[in-house]
Amino acid sequence: MSFIKEENIGKISFISSLLIVILLITILGGVFIRDKYKQFQKDLKGVEKNYTDIQKDRLKSEVLSQISRMNSRLYYSEQDLNIAIQKRVYEAHAITENLYQKYYGTKKPEEIISIISEALRSVRFNDGRGYYFIRSMDGAYILYPPDPSREGTNVNITPFQDRKDLFQKMIYIARNRGEGAIQYQWPKPGIEGEKLFSKTSxxxxFQPFDWIIGTGEYLDDFNEITKQTIVRSLNNKKVDLRSPEYIFIYQLHDMNGGDGFATMLVNPNRLDLVGKKISDDLKDAKGKMFRREMLRGIKEKGEAFVTYWYKKPGSDGIFxxxxxxxxxxxxxxxxAKGTYLDQLDQRVAKLxxxxxxxxxxxxxxxxxxLILTCLIFLCISYLFSKGIYAIFEGYKNAQKEHQKELERVNKILKVQATTDPLTKLYNRGYFNECLKREIHRCQRYGSALTLIIFDIDKFKRINDTFGHVSGDEILKDLSHLCATSIRSSDILARWGGEEFVILVPENDEESSFVLAEKIRKRIEQHTFSIDSKITCSFGITKYIEKExxxxxTIRADKALYKAKDKGRNQVVSY
Incomplete structure (x- = not known):
């Protein structure tokens, strides 16, 4: 080519360097922009996950708080009920005492009894459900307004043994304490048959006539009133359009779903649905049968998180x-409680x-x-640029190698720091970290947590008889046996010497007892490397709030010592 001549070498060098610089900058710019998009996708997923996790924790906490308030409401309502019926009995006792004192000496006992009975017979309270009853200490009905035909009959000749037993308990309270509360099963007036209902009385x-005066309330009637009060209270709450979140409640009829599987009890956003039966085949705006997904979670875990598309209060849009x-x-x-995720869309749009x-x-x-670099490269040779690039690449490669070596060493150090060298189980230090973390999670979410401590029975005698090498083999064999007997979420560690611990999250004491018993039997039935039977003693305890x-750990240790004291080779809870 005519341009490539000796006199044009300077121009050729300049143009070549300039083109290379432009190309390099373009490539680096493209790589930079591509990395930005990749980082954006990563950040987007992180934002979505973090936001969703935070909302899940918050919604779960608020629903559990609502359930706790319902339990508290029921508990304190029952306490108020007990106080109310006690006051009613005091009123009846006062009326009886006043009438007795008024007519004593002027009328016959039979006449006074009739006056008292008729004075109390018509008294009703608790929306007509409440009434007074009187029994003599020999078992005779003196007053029973729901069925006056029973008056004069004796409970001791009834064919129902449970009613005889109940009367004996009342006699015991009257004789020993003079008064008191009692819960029992009793027929409900107006209900045919012998079906019994829980009742508190x-x-x-009353000493002058040797009577028992009382009144009571059926707990299912009382609970129904409490439930209706809670439902009315929640339905009357106004939905804040700025933050449209609200509690909604289903009355479940059929856990398997179907048409009319539940009745909508509470939904401040859709009061038109309250009191109506709902079906599990309802689809959201995108065709998802979200109620079926909810029922699957309820059946499997007793809870469920479900995402679906629903109309937002104060808006015509579906979110x-x-x-x-x-x-x-x-x-x-x-x-249940839900939150709309449109704020997440706003965050994504901002990203x-x-x-x-x-x-x-x-x-x-x-x-x-590019402009600045082109000016600079008028004075820089192509070879120098290439050398700098080579040095830079060498530095990057060396840094990567150093990073890989550092990661490899860190992995080895982490294993050494958290693992017992003999049994390859977690060591005591790492177990203590896990214990603190699980206790924190238990305190935050109210989940169950159980601790199992066990050791090898008479291990010193084994070492003295067969030697420490055999003792070490037994420890390794037993560790493998236990590790294959627990769940992946359980944490097994060597506590020290021949002593081991298992931390069992999300499991109550009864289930953990079954697990410990299974491990104990496997150890007892296992053939170890020595000609001697190996057994272990287990101590179990459950975590108590704020402990x-x-x-x-001390309570679990006490349970272990109890197992030792009872003869070893057994599981004891404390």
Whole structure:
């Protein structure tokens, strides 16, 4: 080519260097922008996950708080009920005492009894459900307003043994304490047959006639009133359109779903649905049968997180909604709360805007940098640039190698720091870290947590008889046997010497007892490397709220010592 001549070498060098610089900057700019997009996708997923996790924790906490308030409401209402029926009995006793004193000496006892009975017979309270009853200490009905035909009959000749036993308990209270509360099963007036219902009563002894005076309330009637009060209270709450979150409740009829599987009890956003039966085949705006997904979670775990599309209060739009559903078996309710995820969309839009601004800023920067670099490269040779690039690449490669070596060493150090060298189980230090973490999680979410401590029975005698080498083999064999007997979420560690511990999250004391018994039997039935039977003693305890790690482990240790004292080779809870 005519341009490639000796006199044009300077121009050729300049143009070549300039083209290389432009190409290099373009490539680096493209890589930079591509990395920005990759980082954006990663940040986007992180934002979505973090936001969703935070909302899940919050919704679950608020639903559990609502259930706790319902339990408290029921408990204190029952306390108020007990106080109310006690006051009623005091009133009846006072009326009886006043009438007795008024007519004593002027009328016959039979006449006074009739006056008292008729004075109390018509008294009604608790919306007509409440009435007074009187029995003599020999078992005769003196007053029974729901069925006056029983008056004059004796409970001791009834064919129902449970009623005889109940009367004996009333006699015991009257004789020993003079008054007191009692709970029992009793037929409900107006209900045919012999079906019994839970009832709480208060009785007081009237000495002049040797009577028991009392009244009571059926707990299912009382609980129904409490439930209706809670439902009315929740339905009357106004939905804040700025933050449209609310509790909604289903009365579950059929856990398997179907048409009319539940009745909507509470829904401040859709009062038109309250009191109506609902079906599990309802689809959201995108065709998802979200109620079926909810029922699957309720059946499997007693709770469920479900995301679906639903109309937002104060808006005509349909938005993604995340709801937490919790089964409340005491009343066969499903208590739930949801939150709309449109705020997440706003965060994503903000990230996209930031990315667009960063890309535009990067392009402007690359243009300015290109102009500046072209001016600089008028005085720099191509070979020098290539040498700098080679040095840079060498540095990067060396740094990567150093990083890989550092990661490899860190992995080895982490294993050494957390693992017992003989048994390959977690060591005591790492177990203590896990224990603190699980106690924190238990305190935060109210989940169950159980600790199992066990050791090898008469291990010193084994070492003295067969030697420490055989003792070490037994420790390793037993560790493997235990590790294959627990769940992946359980934490097994060597506590010290021949002593081991298992931390069992999300498991109550009864289930952990079954696990410990299974491990004990496997150890007892296992053939070890020595000609001697190996057994272990186990101590179990469950975590108590606000308890520290020391108290927790000390109670488990006490349970272990009890197992030792009872003869070893057994499981004892404390």
């Amino acid at each position: 208060y009785i007081k002894y 993604a909604k995340l709801s937490y559903f919790k089964y409340y078996p005491e009343w066969n309710w499903i208590v 996209q805007l930031n990315l667009r601004e960063q890309v535009q800023k990067t392009i402007r920067f690359l243009v300015y940098f 520290g790690t020391d108290e927790f």
